[in-house]
Amino acid sequence: MKKTLTEAEVKKMFERxxxxxxxxxxxxxxxxxxxxxxxxxxxxxxxxxxxxxxxxGDYDLSYLNLKGFIMAASFYNVERIREEIEGEKTTNE
Structure with missing residues (x-):
């Protein structure tokens, strides 16, 4: 996955x-x-x-709730946008 995501897409992903x-x-x-x-x-x-x-007992499963899942998706989006901007900077220099 390399594109940014909308809130609706992220909520559908969470549900899935x-x-x-x-x-x-x-x-x-x-x-x-x-x-x-x-x-x-x-x-x-x-x-x-x-x-x-x-x-x-002998196994712990770590998880994200909806708020955490949205935070992870937001971080992911900002990384994608930063990559796009930095890519444009090197192309324009």
Whole structure:
């Protein structure tokens, strides 16, 4: 994925990727990393606010809630825009 995303597209992606974890829908971090990259996912991870983990004894699954997923997508968008602007700068120099 290399294009920027709209809010509507991001919410559809969330609905497609989300699974029930604990008390609500969330996207496992490994899926967010696959979609937006580790930098964006790490940026969006605010334990207890935008992210958390759910344990079943010997395994913990880290996840992003909708707010965290939108933050990761926003980071991803800004990276794409920066790449575009920096690419234009080198082309125009």
């Amino acid at each position: 990727e989300a699974v029930l974890i604990d008390r609500g829908d969330a996207v496992p971090k490994y899926r967010a990393i696959a979609l937006f990259g580790s930098k964006a996912t790490n940026y969006a991870s605010r334990p207890g606010v935008t992210s958390n983990s759910f344990g079943i």
